[in-house]
Amino acid sequence: MQSPFLVRVCHTLLTxxxxxxxxPVTRVEGHGRVTLLLDEKNHIQEARLHIVEFRGFERFxxxxxxxxxxxxxxxxxxxxxxxxxxxxxxxxDEIVGMRDETIPQTARLMRxxxxxxxxxxxxxxxxxxxxxxxxxxxxxxxxxxRNVVGLAQAHPELAKKGILLRKFGQEIIRATAGKRxxxxxxxxxxxxxxxxxxxxxxxxxxxxxxSINEVIAWCEETLAFYVDYHLRHRSWVDEFLVQPxxxxxxxxxDGELELYHGPLRCTSAVGYRILDDVDYxxxxxxxxxxxxxxxxxxxxxxxxxxFPEGSVRVGPLARLNTCDFIATPRxxxxxxxxxxxxxxxxxxxxNAHWARLIEMLHCAEKIQQLLAxxxxxxxxxxxxxxFAGEGIGFLEAPRGTLVHHYQxxxxxxxxxxxxxxxxxxxxxxxxxxxxxxxxxxFSYPRSKQGDPLLNAIxxxxxxxxPCLSCATHALGKMPLAVQVMREGELVAExxxxxxxxxxxxxx
Numbered sequence: 001m002q003s004p005f006l007v008r009v010c011h012t013l014l015t016x017x018x019x020x021x022x023x024p025v026t027r028v029e030g031h032g033r034v035t036l037l038l039d040e041k042n043h044i045q046e047a048r049l050h051i052v053e054f055r056g057f058e059r060f061x062x063x064x065x066x067x068x069x070x071x072x073x074x075x076x077x078x079x080x081x082x083x084x085x086x087x088x089x090x091x092x093d094e095i096v097g098m099r100d101e102t103i104p105q106t107a108r109l110m111r112x113x114x115x116x117x118x119x120x121x122x123x124x125x126x127x128x129x130x131x132x133x134x135x136x137x138x139x140x141x142x143x144x145x146r147n148v149v150g151l152a153q154a155h156p157e158l159a160k161k162g163i164l165l166r167k168f169g170q171e172i173i174r175a176t177a178g179k180r181x182x183x184x185x186x187x188x189x190x191x192x193x194x195x196x197x198x199x200x201x202x203x204x205x206x207x208x209x210x211s212i213n214e215v216i217a218w219c220e221e222t223l224a225f226y227v228d229y230h231l232r233h234r235s236w237v238d239e240f241l242v243q244p245x246x247x248x249x250x251x252x253x254d255g256e257l258e259l260y261h262g263p264l265r266c267t268s269a270v271g272y273r274i275l276d277d278v279d280y281x282x283x284x285x286x287x288x289x290x291x292x293x294x295x296x297x298x299x300x301x302x303x304x305x306x307f308p309e310g311s312v313r314v315g316p317l318a319r320l321n322t323c324d325f326i327a328t329p330r331x332x333x334x335x336x337x338x339x340x341x342x343x344x345x346x347x348x349x350x351n352a353h354w355a356r357l358i359e360m361l362h363c364a365e366k367i368q369q370l371l372a373x374x375x376x377x378x379x380x381x382x383x384x385x386x387f388a389g390e391g392i393g394f395l396e397a398p399r400g401t402l403v404h405h406y407q408x409x410x411x412x413x414x415x416x417x418x419x420x421x422x423x424x425x426x427x428x429x430x431x432x433x434x435x436x437x438x439x440x441x442f443s444y445p446r447s448k449q450g451d452p453l454l455n456a457i458x459x460x461x462x463x464x465x466p467c468l469s470c471a472t473h474a475l476g477k478m479p480l481a482v483q484v485m486r487e488g489e490l491v492a493e494x495x496x497x498x499x500x501x502x503x504x505x506x507x
Contacts, residue, residue, distance in 0.1 A: 097385025121169025128162030314400025
């Protein structure tokens with residue numbers, strides 16, 4: 001038992017603290033920690049989201065044959081490997097003299113079907129497993145229940161449909177990529193296989209997996225459920241975190257929502273076009289990258305705006321801000337409802353959850369359209385041209401804009417690789433989200449700074465659905481430590497208590 005004197009000393013030291021660490025951040029895909037730097041009055045000076053893994057893919061793919069890239073680089077992640085698989089494939093298409101517009105139509109449609117299945121299952125995973133426990137159970141609910149198991153107990157039918165929606169998306173990936181995780185089908189200039197009539201019927205008849213018609217209906221039901229929640233809690237959702245910043249994504253040629261291929265658009269917080277549908281092959285003219293010594297994650301920014309003003313938001317909310325419309329009817333109606341409530345360019349961070357569910361519905365509609373296309377059974381799968389030696393692929397991954405850039409020599413070896421992943425684009429946005437939420441929390445009296453308030457920091461991060469690596473903390477009571485540092489020395493440490501509060505200091 002701590003002595004009253006020791007507790008008073010630690011509380012006194014807390015008022016002099018310069019650094020607070022939250023490690024690990026829970027219910028995100030990967031491992032990270034948060035460091036909060038405070039001034040003498042305990043106001044947040046800086047918030048840092050550290051990505052603590054070093055992956056090294058840009059280096060160790062050098063020397064490997066370029067045709068291995070689509071299979072090799074997807075080992076970056078076990079959550080969104082399809083995004084890396086396809087983005088790398090788009091880049092190596094160009095190395096062999098092809099582009100998305102020139103590869104065989106069957107290959108193009110198969111890749112798109114795979115991609116929509118990936119976005120569908122990833123959005124289902126994030127909403128039902130990672131975000132919904134906070135939204136539907138409450139940010140201050142008991143920590144033992146604030147997970148997918150607690151969600152299943154409180155909303156069993158919703159949770160069941162969430163699991164089946166994810167399964168459907170994974171089955172689409174299996175049928176198009178060869179495996180549910182780390183597929184093998186995309187190759188330079190095309191794809192290994194088409195979709196057989198039997199595989200097509202598998203997704204339409206509803207015998208072994210939900211039919212695509214059921215999937216669309218469930219996406220609409222989930223969206224309606226969330227919209228009702230949003231409207232009943234609108235003041236909290238709107239006021240939790242507002243972050244005015246530019247939005248970046250690919251768009252279609254006519255400005256529609258586009259997840260696979262198109263020009264690059266960037267809009268300001270009020271809708272001004274910073275990048276007006278530019279060719280993404282010129283990205284090095286538009287992009288700069290800042291490096292910080294405390295994280296392995298880089299900070300991309302738009303050169304014309306400089307750093308940090310040119311840092312952008314990517315992902316579902318950004319895509320709804322940049323696009324003019326959605327080319328599937330149900331999702332378009334949902335977009336109109338979204339904008340009627342939130343405005344044309346909403347900057348409230350938690351609106352990302354609504355946007356994510358609209359995209360999930362859009363993907364289901366696109367899958368329905370593609371399954372009805374007989375060209376999925378086409379025989380021409382691959383085509384190559386003259387060796388070009390360089391390729392750039394852009395793709396809208398579930399979490400936002402993804403970049404793969406390779407150079408290779410005629411003998412096949414990769415000589416240069418540059419990867420900018422979605423979470424990297426959102427790096428500054430997440431750090432700023434942590435800073436703003438933390439500044440509110442640590443202005444509260446110490447007696448009110450329990451687990452629910454610290455969880456608010458994680459809620460801000462989770463809105464971006466960061467994919468830090470291929471692991472996720474989703475279940476049970478997770479460890480959380482807050483360390484108080486002064487001039488580089490540990491002066492007090494707090495750990496999450498049984499009741500959710502940080503409890504007494506342990507040192």
